[in-house]
Amino acid sequence: MRAMTLDAPGRPLKLARLAMPEPAAEDVLVQVLACGVCRTDLHILDGDLPVHTQGIVPGHEVVGRVVTLGSAVTRFRVGDRVGIPWLGGTCGHCAYCAAQHENLCDTPVFTGYDRNGGFAEYALADARFCFALPDAYDDVHAAPLLCAGLIGYRAYRLSGVSRGMRLGLYGFGAAAHIICQVAVAQGQEVYAFVQPGDQQSAEFALKLGACWAGPSDARAPTGLDAALIFAPVGALVPAALGATRKGGVVVCAGIHMSDIPSFPYGLLWGERCIRSVANLTRDDGDRFFSLIAQHPVTTHVEPFALERANEAIAALRAGAIDGAAVLVP
Numbered sequence: 001m002r003a004m005t006l007d008a009p010g011r012p013l014k015l016a017r018l019a020m021p022e023p024a025a026e027d028v029l030v031q032v033l034a035c036g037v038c039r040t041d042l043h044i045l046d047g048d049l050p051v052h053t054q055g056i057v058p059g060h061e062v063v064g065r066v067v068t069l070g071s072a073v074t075r076f077r078v079g080d081r082v083g084i085p086w087l088g089g090t091c092g093h094c095a096y097c098a099a100q101h102e103n104l105c106d107t108p109v110f111t112g113y114d115r116n117g118g119f120a121e122y123a124l125a126d127a128r129f130c131f132a133l134p135d136a137y138d139d140v141h142a143a144p145l146l147c148a149g150l151i152g153y154r155a156y157r158l159s160g161v162s163r164g165m166r167l168g169l170y171g172f173g174a175a176a177h178i179i180c181q182v183a184v185a186q187g188q189e190v191y192a193f194v195q196p197g198d199q200q201s202a203e204f205a206l207k208l209g210a211c212w213a214g215p216s217d218a219r220a221p222t223g224l225d226a227a228l229i230f231a232p233v234g235a236l237v238p239a240a241l242g243a244t245r246k247g248g249v250v251v252c253a254g255i256h257m258s259d260i261p262s263f264p265y266g267l268l269w270g271e272r273c274i275r276s277v278a279n280l281t282r283d284d285g286d287r288f289f290s291l292i293a294q295h296p297v298t299t300h301v302e303p304f305a306l307e308r309a310n311e312a313i314a315a316l317r318a319g320a321i322d323g324a325a326v327l328v329p
């Protein structure tokens with residue numbers, strides 16, 4: 001099968017021919033129909049995250065059609081369409097797994113990082129960590145739901161959602177464009193903070209229902225109840241705290257961020273909180289997919305052929321994509 005592999009951080013992905021993988025008992029083998037490109041892939045490619053598996057096939061927003069079942073799989077049948085997310089496996093017995101915090105498992109398996117992901121014609125996944133996908137979303141439009149959507153949703157949940165809240169989104173890329181629509185559908189006021197000068201993203205946010213959009217160094221027109229930071233920029237943390245009312249929450253949603261500059265304690269005072277979001281749980285996925293089956297969102301995607309993965313990555317890096325880049329084998 002054809003796959004894009006990463007020989008070493010800092011290098012472009014390479015088109016390779018790999019042997020067809022064989023499913024273990026709990027695995028499904030899927031034919032990849034579409035796979036989104038996530039900012040976490042950039043952090044893996046750039047070496048911001050330590051190498052876990054040499055020659056890895058990245059990609060953890062995988063939409064696939066089941067072609068072979070492992071001997072123990074009962075959840076899916078051959079021909080089913082499934083989604084494969086970043087959380088590809090957990091130990092099931094550490095303190096975190098036992099306490100319903102499987103996203104924090106001590107020995108997790110991540111798709112496209114520990115085991116090969118979806119930048120390929122075929123991929124294996126542990127069926128227990130796959131999702132059935134709502135029919136309303138075609139393959140290409142469903143792909144970004146599997147990380148941008150899920151992580152955005154977990155960040156949104158952890159912000160302490162209450163109806164009519166004033167929610168700031170910092171960095172208006174793949175995750176923000178999905179969660180903006182969910183939040184607006186649930187009656188929230190969304191304030192979108194974009195990179196200074198990026199008028200295109202500001203207009204995109206307004207089109208998706210944000211009530212205000214402006215540069216991240218601008219003053220918000222009102223105090224925020226919560227802020228979600230999707231851009232990997234540590235300087236946004238004090239900026240978001242400064243825009244947040246007493247008791248508000250600032251959620252850092254990325255897996256990697258530049259250092260947070262020091263800031264006066266007054267920004268945190270007043271019971272403001274800063275927290276991060278790590279990975280997802282299967283419960284997040286079940287809730288998210290049932291929510292967006294009820295309140296459909298429109299994902300904006302730019303498809304690229306599998307062989308053009310490096311172009312898709314460069315476009316994402318340059319901020320040249322409104323929504324999400326998706327590879328189609």
Ligand SMILES: [Zn+2]
Pocket residue numbers: 090091092093094095096097102104105106107
């Ligand atoms: Zn565990």
Ligand SMILES: [Zn+2]
Pocket residue numbers: 038039040041060086147148
């Ligand atoms: Zn991701």
